[in-house]
Structure formats: C-alpha cells, structure tokens
Amino acid sequence: MISKPVLKAREVLDYCGIEDPATISLPDLIIYHNGVVNEIPLNNCDGRMVMKNGKSIVSLNSNIEFPQKKRFVLAHELGHILLHSNKEATFSDDYSTLEAYKHGSQEKEANDFATELLMPEVLFKNACFKQKFSPDLIRLLADKFNTSITSTIYRFIDFGNHPICIFFSKDGKVEYHRKSAQAYYKIPDRNKLNVPTDSVANEYYSQNRIYKKEDSAQQIYKSTWFELGDYEADRPMFEFCVITPRYNTVLSVIWEK
Template sequence: MKLMPVLKMNKGKLAAIRLREEIGMEDPNDFTLEDVVLGRGGVLQYKSMGKTDGRIVYGKRICTIFINSDIRYEGRRRFAIAHELGHLEMHKGSPLHDDNVSLEWFNNVEKKLKRGFQEYEANQFATEYLMPTTLFFSEAKGKFFGPKLIKKLAERFITSLTSVVFKYFDTGLHPIAIFHIFNGKVRYWKKSDDLRVFVNDIVKLPPPVDSVALEYIQSDYKPIYKKEELQQSISKSTYFKLNDYEEDTEFYEYCIVTESFKNILSIVWEK
C-alpha cells in the first residue's frame, strides 16, 4: 500500500481540520456553507461588489460575510465563502479588506506582509475545508493529470478549477509547473520538486512566444480551444532551459483563463 505523503501543515489547514472535527463533518458537501457560517457566528449576504469576490465585517457579536452576487460559477462562489469563513475562524478583529480570490493565490510569496500572510492562511483554510486531503487523494490518485481530471475534481468538490490545481500541486501526485500571468505579464511561477527543469527567466515579461498563454492574451482572453483540446502540446524549451546538446521534447500546457481579470493560470507538465 502506498502511504500518503506527509503534507506540510500550516495554521489555515489546521483550522479547517479543527472545524471539521468540531462539527463532525466528513464530506464538505454534506453541509451547506451557509449553515456552517451561521453556526460559527457569521451571517452570509450577497450583493453586487464589482471586482471584489468577498469581504468580511467583524462585528462585536456577529460577523457579516459579503459575497459578490455577480460571481457566476458556484465553485468560485464557494471558494470565496470558504476563504471568508477562514478569516472568521482565524483573523477576527483584523482590519477590513476586500478579497479577490482569483488573484491571491501566489501571495505566499508576499506573505511576510501581515495581510499577505492572512490571505495565505485563508486560502489554505478554504482549500482544506472544501477538499479534505484524504478525500482528495482517494479521488485523484492513479489518474492521468490533465484538464479533464481538474474539471472532474472541481465538480466533485464543487470548487474552483484554480483551487483544485493548487491542491493538486500540494499533493505532489504528478510533477507540474504553474505560471501566474496577470495583465499580460508573468508574475510568479512554482514547480514540483520532481519536475527536474530550469525555468527560463520570464518573470515580469510577457509569456513565451510559442506558449498557449500568449495565444490567450492575443485573443483578448477569449476562449480559443474546444473542451477536448484544452491540453495543448508545447516544447520543453517554451518555458524551460535546454542543456547544450539536449534535444527538445514535448510538454503540455493548459491555461485557466479569467477574462474579467485578465488573469491566466498556466499549468505545464511533461508528456
């Protein structure tokens, strides 16, 4: 039997596990998020909030979680609620701020700032709350990595595609690299230790010329590929350095695009 790798524990994840134990929840789909928020001293309200996904207002007795009523995807809405629930569990009394969950994924890079650290913890909370590690493992292990699996997992756990990608990355089930491209430029990247490649110097630059990410930017973030073509072939050299005599090999790239934020999450892995 293959043992589950020991995953790094952090405050956000621990808080989600503690909450799960306190309310006796095995599968997050068995409880509505509304009920859990209410049970933890919060009230959930929906209103139109422009580009903000969620916000929490800490009152003396009751905390109010506002969620943008314009969010179209249930998975993204649930992730936003779970993120705010994480703030409610861990950061009561902190200054008010607006959350945009689709842009906050990489802020562990900036987590030295107090705000950044709390966002990181709230994301870790939401990830563990919506996708309990043991359940996630049993659903994902032994399956081919790719857009179909990401979508299947997002449907199983009713959460955003992006959050599934980051959870998958943390499990280390298959080596992948993730690039965050915002407003036409690469902001951050990270890769599994098992993916033995050196990433080209592309931070703060537009994505590489022959990348799928660049195609999306050139098409103004509109959909380009059909469902079954979301996984595109690229060359290793598109994102990674080649040794002097190394031959180029085939890799795959799959982009999750959020048109309204000019946001692209590009996932790259070896064929």
C-alpha cells in the same frame, strides 16, 4: 508540523460531522460562526468582510460566474473569521489574495484553511492516487469536491501524483509560478515579462483564443516555458489554460504526458 489553518479546518470538519466536504453549505457554516453573508455585485473584488466584536458581515460578489468559486471565496472568508477574529478587521479579496501564492500572511492562512476544508489532504490524495495529470482529471476532481478548477489545480500541485508547473499571468505579463516538488524544470526569470510568444496563454492575449474543453490540452515545447540544458533536445509538453476574462488573467498549467 501541521499548520494552524489546516488544524482549524480539520476541527471544523470534525465538530460539524462533515464526511463529504462537497456537501458543505458555506453560508450555514458562516452563520454558525456569528457571521452573515450578503450576495451583492462588488467592483474589483470577489469577497469582502468586516469583523467587529466577534461578529462578521461577509459580502460575496454576485457576479462570480461559478458556484464553486463562490464556495472558495466563502471558505476563505470563514478562514479569516476563525483565524483572525482577535481584532477589528476588514478584508477585501480579489484574485491577488485568493490565489494560493500569497506567503506568510493572513491571506495565505485563509487560503490554507479554505483548501483543507473543501479538499481535505487525505481525501484529495486518495482521489489522485496513480492518476496522471490531465484537464479531464482536474474537472473530475473539481466535480467530486465541488470546487473551482483553479483551486483544484493548486491542490494538485501539492498533493497530485504527477509533476506540473503553473504560470499565472495578468494582462499578458507573468506574475508568478509554482511547481510540484517533483517537477525538476529550470524556469527562467519571467517575472513581469510577457508570456512566451509561442505559448497558449499568448494565443488568448493576442488573439482572444479560448480552446474548447476537448482541445484544452494543447501541445507546446519544453523550451516554450523552460530553459533547456546545454545539450538537451527540445521535446513536446502540454499547456492547459484557465482563463478568467473578468480579470484578464490566465493560469497556464504545463506538464509532460
């Protein structure tokens, strides 16, 4: 069954005649749906919205570093406008609501809407066809769809062609993980525990190390993040870290070549 947010996004793409989602002007789409966008410095959140009587005012944090991230925030707010406008509402969005791990809430619905609008399932699956995961592939896809690296990684978990697993941490502690349906790794319970000492994420937290683009696929071992079976030999895996210093968060992507 196709969920309501996904259907809504497809409806918008359809009635606006959008063939290439990379060219969507989000501020225009919001104006079209009775909203206005103000770009101003915000503290501790990326986007905020007030809705009343079918009209909305969206505030976008002007301190966000990347235009692609701004597009995602606006697409998320447009999701609230189109899906949750039946009452007066105020939304305040930061990393905890804009990351795709929220379940069963209006935040998850707004993210599902934004993701389908910016990276439609069919186009994304075609772009990933027979492609192995690598940081370069994510950069290519992000370029193609004009999306943030983070939102592209989340899309890849669901529709990529290569199993990956992600661990999201803040201030050195793991907050949650997600994996592709085909990633059969045993994940120990790390919730609220420190990132592994031999992980690339820990190099950032303990030494402030951020690898350059060309070195962003760092070799680790399977045992760094996963539990090994009783007789299983350890083997090399890779970790790619997406670091957001503003929130002191790391998104670690783990995969096998």
